[in-house]
Amino acid sequence: MSGFAFSGLTASFSGKRVIGPLSLQVNPGEKIALVGKSGAGKSTLIRLMHERVNRESSLIPQELGLVSALSVFHNVYMGQLDKHSTWYNTITLARPFAKDRAEVTTLLQSLGMTEKFWTPTASLSGGQRQRVAIARALYRKASILLADEPVSALDGPMANTVMTLLRDRFSTSIIALHDVDLALDYCTRIVGIQDGQIALDEPSANLVASDIMSLY
Numbered sequence: 751m752s753g754f755a756f757s758g759l760t761a762s763f764s765g766k767r768v769i770g771p772l773s774l775q776v777n778p779g780e781k782i783a784l785v786g787k788s789g790a791g792k793s794t795l796i797r798l799m800h801e802r803v804n805r806e807s808s809l810i811p812q813e814l815g816l817v818s819a820l821s822v823f824h825n826v827y828m829g830q831l832d833k834h835s836t837w838y839n840t841i842t843l844a845r846p847f848a849k850d851r852a853e854v855t856t857l858l859q860s861l862g863m864t865e866k867f868w869t870p871t872a873s874l875s876g877g878q879r880q881r882v883a884i885a886r887a888l889y890r891k892a893s894i895l896l897a898d899e900p901v902s903a904l905d906g907p908m909a910n911t912v913m914t915l916l917r918d919r920f921s922t923s924i925i926a927l928h929d930v931d932l933a934l935d936y937c938t939r940i941v942g943i944q945d946g947q948i949a950l951d952e953p954s955a956n957l958v959a960s961d962i963m964s965l966y
């Protein structure tokens with residue numbers, strides 16, 4: 751599956767509705783940018799969608815979800831933890847298999863991170879930690895990407911490298927982005943969120959940055 755339909759998405763905190771009810775049809779091959787001001791509901795929406803498609807998706811959450819005491823390799827490997835048996839995962843914790851090391855090395859090369867292969871993620875910078883979460887999502891090889899501000903801690907060239915990788919590796923994606931130019935450059939459809947509802951839904955080709963800025 752690489753296209754899907756969400757309907758009746760809702761979320762409330764302390765009795766206050768922050769999302770929906772909201773419906774979104776995602777067609778195969780679409781790259782959707784979720785845009786909107788801080789607090790509009792993008793992260794909550796990504797979380798709701800992930801609950802629905804869970805194992806079929808690769809997730810890059812805003813808070814990254816890395817295990818600080820484990821190496822970069824092991825955090826990336828987590829992307830496939832549920833695809834292997836317990837004995838395979840246990841051996842990998844102590845002595846990773848060559849084919850997995852090779853695959854993770856190739857991924858880290860594309861993200862400029864090979865020299866940190868065995869470094870515990872606790873010792874990395876914010877941008878390096880973000881790249882580990884990106885590598886973990888790529889390593890999972892799901893057809894759908896759900897990502898929440900995946901390049902917020904990266905410099906301009908690296909942000910473009912990562913957006914290109916994500917665009918090329920995932921057939922369908924939904925990415926919350928604050929950077930309107932990246933949204934227009936790398937996504938085919940822009941969905942604007944305002945107060946937990948869809949306030950804009952247009953192909954990127956029909957929009958310029960100022961159309962999106964009206965949401966802020």
Ligand SMILES: Nc1ncnc2c1ncn2[C@@H]1O[C@H](COP(=O)(O)OP(=O)(O)OP(=O)(O)O)[C@@H](O)[C@H]1O
Pocket residue numbers: 763764768786787788789790791792793794795
């Ligand atoms: N755990 C929580 N407890 C209470 N309220 C929450 C919680 N998480 C989110 N909210 C509220 O839900 C609303 C939507 O938050 P959300 O994090 O989804 O917004 P966002 O668009 O992703 O913001 P940002 O761009 O700053 O990440 C906000 O009003 C926020 O205060």
